[in-house]
Amino acid sequence: MPKIHGMTIALIGSAIAAVGVMIAPLFVDLFQIMQLTVFAAMAILALSLGFIWGYGGILCFGQTSFFGLGAYAYAVAAINFGDSTPAIVLAIIVPVIFAALLGYFIIYGGVSDVYLGVITLTVSLILLNLVNSTAGDVYKIGTARLGGFNGIPGVPTINMPGDSSYILSPEQAWILTGLALIAVYLGLRVLIASTFGRVIIAIRENETRAALLGYDPRIYKLLTFMIGGAVAGFAGALYVNWGAFVSPTIFALGLSAQIIIWVIIGGRGTLVGPIIGCLLVQWMVTEIGSQQTLDASFILGAVLIGFVLLVPKGIAPTVRDFVAARLSRSNSDTVIEDVKQ
Template sequence: MKSALASFITVVALGIVLMFALPHTTDMFGLMQMTVFVVMAIFALSQGFIWGYGGIMSFGQAAFFGLGGYTYAVAAINFGDSTGAVALAIIVPGLFAALLGYFMFYGRISDAYIGVITLTVTVILFNLINATSGDWYTIGNAPLGGFNGMPSVPTLNMPGDPSTILDPEQLWYVTIATLILVYVLLRGILASRLGRVIVAIRENETRATLIGYDPRLYKLITFIIGAMIAGIGGCLYTNWGAFISPTVFALAMSAQVIIYVLVGGLGTLLGPILGAVLIQWLISFAGSQSAVDSNLVLGVVLVAFVLLVPQGLVPVVRDTITGFWQRRAGTGSEEQKQTTRGAEVRS
């Protein structure tokens, strides 16, 4: 319990240090690149939460990311103020997940088909938004633009003050603060009764049912929380480029986020964050070298991890560190070892 609290405080502290240190140590290009990496980390957290803790295998988390992005774009253009648009970018994916999740979980759809359905929904949304070119497809003042997407989306302004637009450095602060906030929120949920029941259902749905919990409800709640987080990610993604296009719904987006989680470590929160940043950095590095195709890099990374480090980075590093300390202490009894392994499952 104590070590879990210590690691939580360390992660938050490191996040805050990075938040304030980065603008002083890198140029504007580097800062903007890190901003989009952090956006992807938020997206990765949504997948890591529902999959790693809720045991829900969604192949279509991009649907909620894209919905968040498009909702923000449409709302911001219509309102001329980002405050309400941000709220909508969280609410709309949440409602969509509530509807979709209700049919999936209360319809007793099996795990494999949940993967198929979420995947299909993403493909449908991709084709739907792709087909919205022309003046006819306009929501209020906002043309959806079909395959070309929506350019010049008004970016974040000070809450309630549309005349003060945030500059890229301020957007960095907002983005990474959001990531830290989402992390803290998820840690809080996992420590609460709700989180413990969510994990218990992942461990054994039958037992959870027999002690009086309705797994359908808890899975639905998990799914909605995940969708809302993905929505925030999508909203910040639109803000990063002042632009959004149907590629956010592309299969590559859903696949990428799964790879972030696998590489970083399933069943952890830090893992998806590090996985996202690391892989995004690797892809952009490979892209700038233009020697190898970035998709090839992604593929090689995935294959290497599945074969060599199937549990992901964070669990491996954590085991190595605790093993090192136990050897140094020399007195690491079996009891203590079991305790740290317990903490690992929880973190």
């Protein structure tokens, strides 16, 4: 049996997923479409950490910093411009610039990975308190009032590029967000398969050896950090579009922990793993919240402990290894039968 390349599998799976995204509004009601939209936006956020941690080896506890900056950049720009297209662009650019500045001082400063996680978490908490203290008319950017702990309500949602009067319907917003998730996944797959991707994986495995081969680990880690910031900022823009509202809670510690849990449950070193982990956990939290009988945080903690003890690699790597083992055994059995004949 000929071996199927991993990228081919990813393209086929993405094509099937894209068809599912397009036809979902025909079979799912509006409430479920809204749920799927926020799940897809959060899955893009999960991809951002899955990329920089799983492939770049950078454990960022403060991925909500870029997520929140992207969300606020979108909200402020959309209110001032009245058009979502430049707002989405700024939602990507602002976190990238922030990631470049923060990453430069951390990575080029020789801060170890453990302290990098602590610093990024601290930055998220600083942003939380900073934005939380912007109540009052004096705190505004252009015509957009930051609103402090009340947040920014009534954020303009995504419109058709070039026509600000054409606002996307919830179904169209779902299709846009779902296809965006697929596009980000494929884009990161292509990036990982490139020379840049192979270098960052080599740096993750052995930074000293990569340096001896002539690669500067600092610049590659900084670029990886910036790419993760861009993806998280884009996710923030889509998240704000879902609810037409943003508040300082987007920088909260709880969300930072959830992102890490998504990646751990789904599986580090994969891209489909963080997506699976995010969708599974978000669905579970939603179901528990609707029943109002169990504490979601308690159940989430129990699930995390269970996965760490029983499925330490995560869902995607465990399934991949199981399938590979079965195929290897099947091929071995075929060879033995051929020899016997």
